[in-house]
Amino acid sequence: MRVLIAYATHSGATLTLAEQMDRILGDLGHDVVLTDVREDPVPAEADAAIIGSAIRVESYEKPFLQWTAAHAQELAQRPVALFSCSGSAADPAKQGRQKATDAFLREAAFTPVAVRNFPGWVLMDRIPVHERVLLRSLRTPTGDFRDLDAVAAWTREVAPLLGA
Numbered sequence: 001m002r003v004l005i006a007y008a009t010h011s012g013a014t015l016t017l018a019e020q021m022d023r024i025l026g027d028l029g030h031d032v033v034l035t036d037v038r039e040d041p042v043p044a045e046a047d048a049a050i051i052g053s054a055i056r057v058e059s060y061e062k063p064f065l066q067w068t069a070a071h072a073q074e075l076a077q078r079p080v081a082l083f084s085c086s087g088s089a090a091d092p093a094k095q096g097r098q099k100a101t102d103a104f105l106r107e108a109a110f111t112p113v114a115v116r117n118f119p120g121w122v123l124m125d126r127i128p129v130h131e132r133v134l135l136r137s138l139r140t141p142t143g144d145f146r147d148l149d150a151v152a153a154w155t156r157e158v159a160p161l162l163g164a
């Protein structure tokens with residue numbers, strides 16, 4: 001089965017999550033294509049897709065929103081799992097909720113078979129200086145909050161839902 005993993009990242013954490021999904025699906029024997037949405041991958045060339053975006057200022061990345069809108073019909077015609085990567089997903093008080101994901105799902109023309117908000121990283125040396133000032137003013141906690149084991153477990157969980 002051919003699975004497209006399409007992601008949008010700014011500082012790289014979302015890519016590392018997507019790479020973990022790629023490894024797991026590859027180990028399960030699937031033919032995986034891992035692509036940045038800016039390369040404009042074609043969902044119709046895959047049997048299923050995992051799509052994911054970084055979150056900035058409570059929104060998915062603009063190229064992700066543009067790509068999913070442009071390919072909405074193809075995404076609606078095959079199983080799709082959705083993930084996000086953010087700083088606040090590390091906060092237990094949020095209980096896995098993410099405003100940007102809720103907003104995306106309200107507008108989306110397709111219904112994912114699975115949705116998960118994963119924590120990423122907030123690493124000052126990967127962020128342009130003007131954004132560091134913004135993050136410091138927001139008192140955003142810094143660090144690497146990724147849990148690649150949780151990403152692997154979710155990928156194994158969603159594989160059957162994708163038909164994989």
Ligand SMILES: Cc1cc2nc3c(=O)[nH]c(=O)nc-3n(C[C@H](O)[C@H](O)[C@H](O)COP(=O)(O)O)c2cc1C
Binds near residue numbers: 014121
């Ligand atoms: C300018 C800026 C704005 C951000 N805004 C949010 C936000 O609104 N909510 C959140 O949970 N995390 C926010 N973050 C944290 C990012 O979601 C986190 O760094 C994530 O790992 C980004 O994924 P990426 O490394 O793939 O770009 C922000 C980070 C930056 C640099």
